[in-house]
Amino acid sequence: QSMIELQEVSKQFGATFALRPTTLAVKKGEFLTLLGPSGSGKSTLLNLISGGYSSSSGRILLNGSDITDAPPRKRGIGMVFQNYALMPHMTAFDNVAYPLRVRGYSKDDIKAKVTDALKRVGLSGFENRKPKQLSGGQQQRVGIARCIVYSPSIIMMDEPLGALDKNLREQMQDEIKTLHREIGTTFIYVTHDQEEALNMSDRICLMNNGAIVQLGTPDELYFRP
Ligand code: ADP
Ligand code: ADP
Helix, strand or coil: CEEEEEEEEEEEECCEEEEEEEEEEEECCCEEEEECCCCCCHHHHHHHHHCCCCCCEEEEEECCEECCCCCHHHHCEEEEECCCCCCCCCCHHHHHHHHHHHCCCCHHHHHHHHHHHHHHCCCCCCCCCCHHHCCHHHHHHHHHHHHHCCCCCEEEEECCCCCCCHHHHHHHHHHHHHHHHHHCCEEEEEECCHHHHHHHCCEEEEEECCEEEEEECHHHHCCCC
């Protein structure tokens, strides 16, 4: 069954299509990567799914339910951003706890879930650090912990490794793949790096000029010796 289904979904800004009418089904538990140059519509597609943008046409289904007009909070979709978007005055613990506090979880629940999420990203012992006291990679691990902590139905990552150097990027690609295997959640991942897409994805959705131009497994899309 599909976790996310887009039926002829489009987004226009004035006369310009950021996303042309698009139909796409993402399977349960799948790791799908949107790959394409800057301006091809990748972030627009994520924003339409998360509810950051309202669609200009079409319907969006989440696990069979129509969420086209649902507010972002109701969709239960987790986001990880390129710039981490951590709150600088808060510790790692409080950053990760934030989505749980917003949702009214109990103190004991918060402690247990935050501890587990930080452990999953290898940051046990870093609870009391503020973002400035963490390396770039560690800050993004906090961003990932904050995303997984409330068990969202889909995890979307928008160029999460874009600000990191090459070695760390490769290491964290493996960490994110392992995380996906362990938690089994549907992932939608955005990158403009072909190598990264080939390394990580079950399927790659190749985008250009506001449209999907190809969709398939890495082996279907690229010849690899
Ligand atoms: P990508 O994520 O692939 O770089 P985007 O989805 O950000 O591409 O952008 C697709 C197109 O839509 C671009 O031409 C961009 O300028 C335009 N666009 C995106 N968001 C807005 C906005 N809020 N207002 C006007 N144009 C936008
Ligand atoms: P990178 O070069 O990868 O950005 P850093 O040099 O920022 O890494 O950090 C290296 C190590 O030092 C990390 O374990 C980080 O948590 C720790 N660290 C960095 N800044 C501080 C700080 N102000 N206080 C305590 N530990 C810090």
